Every structure is written in structure tokens, then in C-alpha cells.
Amino acid sequence: MKRFLTLILAASAASIALAQTPPSAIIESVTVSGTGRTSLTPDRFTFNVGVQSVAPTVDDAVSENNKRVQAVIAALKRAGAADKDIQTSNFNIWPQQEYGEGRLPRILGYQVSNSVTVRSTKIGDAGRLLGIAIASGVNTASGINFEVSDPARGRDEGLRAAFNDAKSKATLLAQAAGRTLGPAVIISEGVQQNNVPPPMPMRTMAMEAKVAQDVPVEAGTQELTFIVTVTFALR
Numbered sequence: 001m002k003r004f005l006t007l008i009l010a011a012s013a014a015s016i017a018l019a020q021t022p023p024s025a026i027i028e029s030v031t032v033s034g035t036g037r038t039s040l041t042p043d044r045f046t047f048n049v050g051v052q053s054v055a056p057t058v059d060d061a062v063s064e065n066n067k068r069v070q071a072v073i074a075a076l077k078r079a080g081a082a083d084k085d086i087q088t089s090n091f092n093i094w095p096q097q098e099y100g101e102g103r104l105p106r107i108l109g110y111q112v113s114n115s116v117t118v119r120s121t122k123i124g125d126a127g128r129l130l131g132i133a134i135a136s137g138v139n140t141a142s143g144i145n146f147e148v149s150d151p152a153r154g155r156d157e158g159l160r161a162a163f164n165d166a167k168s169k170a171t172l173l174a175q176a177a178g179r180t181l182g183p184a185v186i187i188s189e190g191v192q193q194n195n196v197p198p199p200m201p202m203r204t205m206a207m208e209a210k211v212a213q214d215v216p217v218e219a220g221t222q223e224l225t226f227i228v229t230v231t232f233a234l235r
Helices: 002-019 058-078 123-135 151-176
Strands: 029-040 044-055 086-100 103-120 140-147 181-194 222-234
Touching (some): 029 151, 029 181, 044 058, 044 086, 044 123, 058 086, 058 103, 103 123, 103 140, 123 140, 151 181, 151 222
Antiparallel strands (some): 029 222, 044 103, 044 140, 086 103, 181 222
């Protein structure tokens, strides 16, 4: 009971103190969001290619697939791709089945799929390496993507632009209210990534290319959008 009374007295004292706070001690403010954008040139690319093989038995399908994938990897390395630039990204075995009404599925053979991801910071090599992969035996490709490895490259410019945008909005609002804009008292920020070239879907390719042809690709630019929310004091 004594503790309960103590809590009531403490709460009452806080309420009285708040009620006695002079209006001049309360900071009047305006909160706005600002946006800044920077465009960066990608400095890294990735693409996925693979080989699908079908044979009557698992062993035959795997053996055939292994030979073709090894040929693709060897060709990429001869073309300048480093060991660290090539990574196995998927491996699957599926039975090829025939379905009939009133009976269990019948296995006709097996399909083996092995995919590798190629990545590099040499943007100019993207089309050449993709062409070499196709010429060396790949028959599936799932996409190509260009990226900015370090978004901080455009951070300073983007954040300054976002803050200036927020300040411009706040100044306008303060003037409309017959007030003067004071200093920033709270700042928070976030970043959005726009105009990122999405992976380019490609159909399964049944190709027996003998001569490598560069695939025409364009890296374009990547836009980063910086957003800041700023609270300014009002005078």
C-alpha cells in the first residue's frame, strides 16, 4: 500500500511539473523528407549459364553433363576468367517420366542440369565471356546483372542533395506559416536503389555454336536514391 501511494505521488508530481512548463520551453518544429539521387556506372557483372543433358541412365546423363560443363569452365578460364570468378550455383537430376492413365509413371531417362555463375569486375568482358560460354556448349542461361559494388561511392553527394531538398521544403513551409526556419534538430536517413538492371531471362538454348561471338550487352547506369527525414526548429 505504501509503495502504491508513493507511485501516485510521483505521478502527480510529474503531472504538476509538466503543467508548469512555460510555453517558451516547448520547441516548435516542422518535419519534412528530402530526396537526393546519384547515378553510378556499374563496376561488376554476373551471369548464370549451364548445361542440361538427357540420357537413358543416371550415370550416362551425369557423365555427359560433366564433360560439357568442364569444357565450358575450361573455355572461360582460357578467356581470362579467374578461378574465383566461376562458381557452381546449381546441380539437379530429374527423372524423365511418361504418365499414363491407370498405371504408375514409367521412367524414360534422366535429365542432369549443372549451372555456374560467372562474376567479374571487368565490365568490358561481359559480352565476350557470355559468348564464349555459349560457344563452348552451354544450353541454358538464366540472366545477366550489372551491379555497383560499393554504393558509398555516391553516398556523400546523394545525402547532401537529400538534406538540401528537405531544407528547401521546410523553408517554404515556415514562410507559409509566417515563421523563420531554425536549425535541424533531428535527422534520419535511408537509401533506395533504383534502376538496377534486372536479370535478363533467357530461354533454354539448343545451340551447337562453333565460333564464339560476343553477346551485345550494355551496363547502363544505376541510380541510388537517398532519403532523409529532418526536423527543423521554428522561430
